[in-house]
Amino acid sequence: MMRKAEMSPFLFLLALGLMFWPRVAWAIQTHGDPEGLYAHQLGHFVFLIAMVYVCWQIWRQGFQAKPGFTRLFWACLLFGAWNILTFIGHIAEERLDPGAIDRQAGYFWRTLHITDLNGLLYYLAKLDHLILVPAFVVLYLALRAFRRQQLGVPGP
Amino acid sequence: MIWSLTPSLLVDMVGSALAIILAVLCLGKVRQLLRQEPENALWIFLFWLSTALAVFAISRSVGHIAQHLLILTGYRHIWLALSPFSGAINTFTFILIASVTVFFHHFQRIYHRMSANHAELATVSRDILNLNRDLETMVMERTMAEMALGVADGIRNPICVIGGFSRLLLRRLSPDDPTREWLHTIAAETKRMEEMVAKFESLAQKREYFFSQDDLNQVVQATVETLGPEIAAKKIALRTDLWPEPLIGKINSHLLRVALSHIVRNAIEATPPGGTITLMTRREGELSRLLVQDTGRGMPPDVVEQIFTPFYTTKIGGSGLGLVFVRQIVEEHRGTITVQSQVSKGTTVSIDLPQRFSPRQDSDFRPFS
Missing domain, CATH: 3.30.565.10 (Histidine kinase-like ATPase, C-terminal domain)
Structure with missing residues (x-):
């Protein structure tokens, strides 16, 4: 048999008090602009951790001697490096002086006035595909090596 | 120092296109691996990792290419509206890649445990098989001995009687009796049967080899x-x-x-x-x-x-x-x-x-x- 619900006198008085002295309810908190950037940066961080984990697993299990695993190891290392570069790039972009980029000649012909390390990092981070594309190339080579191994084709 | 951003823009556009192509190629290759060995834990992981990376490459690269094209063609405002979505999807794909890896970490542990259990099961199964074989051998030998002794026990006495009487008759018959040759044959065959009984009995002794x-x-x-x-x-x-x-x-x-x-x-x-x-x-x-x-x-x-x-x-x-x-x-x-x-x-x-x-x-x- 179900027990009849009872409210203690203390809780009743508390509920009554809250009814007469209301405050703003902070049930939903809307954050400002940086929330998106922070979430994105956290995303880069967990991506980096995941790649480091895969590298560590390959290293730990001694698979790095086999061609497929060696390439997978390097692919993950490159993806990790890409995350570090873009992570730094986002920070550099936030800190970049808006006047450092000259747009007078048009979007295609923009120039960057590099006066400090931050400007240089921003420029380098903009070339992130020089790491990302090789990472995908090495990943593809790793998968191809695994496939060749699966088919019993000799060679790397 | 003033550096042109045009090279970075070109690298971004070409790199984005290449990233999409390579991600799709990776996905195709890993699908071939998985199709041949659908239960291989490594292929499953690589398939999901490649899928997550392909989603990431496509969403990011499409975003980057769209950004440059929209701005270059004077539709900056459209890009500004799309930009938060593109960034959010990219963030989502990062989390997806990390999730796949975390999931694989647990999956791998279970897989290793299952492999260990399988090996243990194979060992136990082999032990049981060997044990069963030994038991079967023992039972077979016992059955053989029982059969041999059963047959020997059943025919020993009649053969002894036949042999004994045939030899007695031979002694009593006169040397020129025509039935003497027949009795010789009966006695000889009975002797052979007695020897066979002795062999049957010796079979029972063979069982001792097992002990x-x-x-x-x-x-x-x-x-x-x-x-x-x-x-x-x-x-x-x-x-x-x-x-x-x-x-x-x-x-x-x-x-x-x-x-x-x-x-x-x-x-x-x-x-x-x-x-x-x-x-x-x-x-x-x-x-x-x-x-x-x-x-x-x-x-x-x-x-x-x-x-x-x-x-x-x-x-x-x-x-x-x-x-x-x-x-x-x-x-x-x-x-x-x-x-x-x-x-x-x-x-x-x-x-x-x-x-x-x-x-x-x-x-x-x-x-x-």
Whole structure:
């Protein structure tokens, strides 16, 4: 048999008090602009951790001697490096002086006035595909090596 | 210093296009791997990783290309509206890649455990197969001996009578009696049949090859050496109390060790850390007694009653055949096995084997009919 619900006198008085002295309810908190950037940066961080984990697993299990695993190891290392570069790039972009980029000649012909390390990092981070594309190339080579191994084709 | 951003823009656009192409190629390659071996854990992981990377490459690259094209063609405002979505999707793909890796970490642990269990199962299965083969050999030899002795027992007396009378008649007949040659033939054939009976009887002796003169105490010591580390690992005290004199008998020490190991393993499973397992041998008149006592959880009477029933088990994943084999081994040694148990107090398994036990004597065999 179900027990009849009872409210203690203390809780009743508390509920009554809250009814007469209301405050703003902070049930939903809307954050400002940086929330998106922070979430994105956290995303880069967990991506980096995941790649480091895969590298560590390959290293730990001694698979790095086999061609497929060696390439997978390097692919993950490159993806990790890409995350570090873009992570730094986002920070550099936030800190970049808006006047450092000259747009007078048009979007295609923009120039960057590099006066400090931050400007240089921003420029380098903009070339992130020089790491990302090789990472995908090495990943593809790793998968191809695994496939060749699966088919019993000799060679790397 | 002033650097042009045009190279970075070109690298971004070309790189984005290449990233999409390469990600799709990776996905295609890993699908080939998975199609051939759909249950390979590494291919499954690489498939999901490549899928997540492809989603990331496509969403990011499309975003980057769209950004440049929209701005270059004067639709900056559209890009500004799309930009948060593009960034959010990119963030989502990062989390997806990390999730796939985390999931694989757990998946790998389960997979390794399953592989270990599979290997263990294969070992146990092989042991059972070997044991079964030994038992079959033993049963076959016993059956053969029983048949041989049964046949021999059935025809020995009539042949003796025929042979005896034929030889008696030969002595009484005159040398020129024409039936003498026939009697010679009867006597010779009877002699052959007597020899065949003797051969049949010798078959029973062959069974002895399966058994050898061994000391039961040595069987116990060998088992202790094998299972000692397992017992110590569970922090269980092991007490051995062996009869001071050798308990020699015609035994199959391999089979007895298998049987004893099974009983001791059961004791290890049932005994909590801090408990005690005792192995004891005694001479009880004409019998050698082997006792395995544990201070484990014990069993209720209804479980003890069914303990030797084939396929009856209280263990998860147990075959219910272990103790059936144990009893068969003991019975093949012409022994008996009894189990006494009390819940929360422990279990005692007692095996009685005949002293200098040998294969069944001729008189033990039932005539084959």
